[in-house]
Amino acid sequence: MITLEKIQEVIAAGPYQANWASLNSYQVPLWFRQGKFGIFIHWGLYSVPAFRNEWYSRNMYIQGSPEFEHHRKTYGPQSEFGYKDFIPLFTAEKFDPKEWVELFAAAGATYFCPVAEHHDGFQMYDSEFSDFTSVKMGPQRDILGELKTAAQKTSLHFCTSSHRAEHWFFFGHGQEFASDVKEPLVKGDFYWPAMPEPDNQELTSEPAPSQEFLEDWLLRTCELIDRYQPEVLYFDWWVQHQAFKEPLKQVAAFYYNRGVEWQKPTSITYKHDAMMFGSGIVEVERGKFADAKPFYWQTDTAIAHNSWCYTDSLEYKTVKELLWDLIEVVAKNGNLLLNVGPKADGSIPEKDREILLAIGQWLQINGEGIYSGKPWRKAGEGPTQVIEGQFQVGPKAYTEKDIRFTVVGEALYAFVMAPPKGELLITSLATSGNPDVLAFHGLIKEVCFLGYEEKVTWEQTAAGLKVSVPKITGDLPVTCKIIME
Missing domain, CATH: 3.20.20.80 (Glycosidases)
Known part of the structure; x- marks a missing residue:
């Protein structure tokens, strides 16, 4: 004792x-x-x-x-x-x-x-x-x-x-x-x-x-x-x-x-x-930081908006919302601890199970940019920003211009929060002829979209990295993998 x-x-x-x-x-x-x-x-x-x-x-x-x-x-x-x-x-x-x-x-x-x-x-x-x-x-x-x-x-x-x-x-x-x-x-x-x-x-x-x-x-x-x-x-x-x-x-x-x-x-x-x-x-x-932090941190949130435990009136979040949370947190040097609430008899509610398995399916394809991911020189780009602090509801929607970044090994992963149509433009990878300008000066070797076999074309320009987009199914975030020399 x-x-x-x-x-x-x-x-x-x-x-x-x-x-x-x-x-x-x-x-x-x-x-x-x-x-x-x-x-x-x-x-x-x-x-x-x-x-x-x-x-x-x-x-x-x-x-x-x-x-x-x-x-x-x-x-x-x-x-x-x-x-x-x-x-x-x-x-x-x-x-x-x-x-x-x-x-x-x-x-x-x-x-x-x-x-x-x-x-x-x-x-x-x-x-x-x-x-x-x-x-x-x-x-x-x-x-x-x-x-x-x-x-x-x-x-x-x-x-x-x-x-x-x-x-x-x-x-x-x-x-x-x-x-x-x-x-x-x-x-x-x-x-x-x-x-x-x-x-x-x-x-x-x-x-x-x-x-x-x-x-x-x-x-x-x-x-x-x-x-x-x-x-x-x-x-x-x-x-x-x-x-x-x-x-x-x-x-x-x-x-x-x-x-x-x-x-x-x-x-x-x-x-x-x-x-x-x-x-x-x-x-x-139930919150995040607005920018990547030099220290490691964790956010905890629930699979429902209105309770941490099982109730008969849960207002569930969507898989898309939860993946947005995961990507935002990882890009900013943190972990996501997602809560589920079993029923009193010990069974996992079917909706919780469905959501968890959908997250798992997405991670099977896109997880290589999540696990072991480190912050890049910037957490992301695009018009949609989170409000920093606890108990802050995340954005209700993202656009195809909203991109979050992680780095693993030789690759930069660009998570596009809303599936892009036509051409993807990553402005953070714009070329700069002046080495004194604090812009991207790396060499890109290969570009692809995780989970899609279709080869893409790409070009670095003064406006950004332009990438052709395969035919994307569904409305969940997609990952553009950029391999560096």
Whole structure:
């Protein structure tokens, strides 16, 4: 069993210490920089009501909310049927970890990241620190462990995430009226601590997490690390709160030192500058950067616009939209972590499956410019630009003039976001007779379109590289491969 003393022993043994100066020597693993595309998985008790989104556990206790009214109408008063009463209904009878990882591999993903514990506090793994786990209750299966075992039989890298920090206040609204959250709450209870939700949930909000809660968070996190040895540990928001600064440094040092022991590089992805820049991987939720960055980063987004978990009212994105996201991110030196939400019984919804397989089919043809892709001298060209930041909806449409670039080996890959008609003009490859002008001066050897056997003609001019276009089918992005001398 992990203890506070054991955590300090691992940190003291080094080479990483619990301070930013030491943690700043961290390096993003090569496999992550080459992998580009991963699958996120939100699956838990919230998949049982499957109503609106994965925050059902919080919102069902907010009087007047759609979840509050839906819950009373469907299950009865919160004092008689609380969130904990979904546990026996979460049986996962169709959960097949082998089927899951085979689907993710077919989608072209190189890693996947199931949520180990969401804000609701139900652990999808075995733990010494709580009885409210998928092993002891509900499915009575080690969900996380089974997924890791299945991954080890493939080339997929196993990662996981913890959203435990927000549990400090996630059930707090249940104390405002007659509900089951009003039970005596002590450490170890499912709803504990159910503190009032702060108006400002950022750096210095009050009430701040107590020492008791922070120690519990530290122990749970290090236990998760030791038992399942994920290659990446993803933290959701709110670990940027000042109360988490010291325990977060301890987790990072513990985890990175364990990676050295395991001879397996480990990484933490974080949001909102929770960690010092350079000590982990920058995470941008549902958003992107406008330009390529000199540092490596990741964006996480969902397969639907309106929820991370399965619900009965999902508004799915199109395959085209998701490929646009992938291309934009890779061209700007990042990875895409795409979330899917299984049903409560453990089956992957048919629409999710259909979308994932379509992405996989596209990557089979175009993936050579995605995997291991590095930024070119510019991320792209064309009139359509993304708005930088989190929670920014991507462009609703691109034109055939919108092109994004990556470099792999001897080739420059030009991803044309909308299938071109007639002639393709890549203005970034215009000739320049003046070597002092910061323009393209390389020698082009060959040009082709991935997935099309038809030979193309091309010419470099002062206006750009002009390329004839084969007869293109479908409306998904196409890739022009330009081989250099």
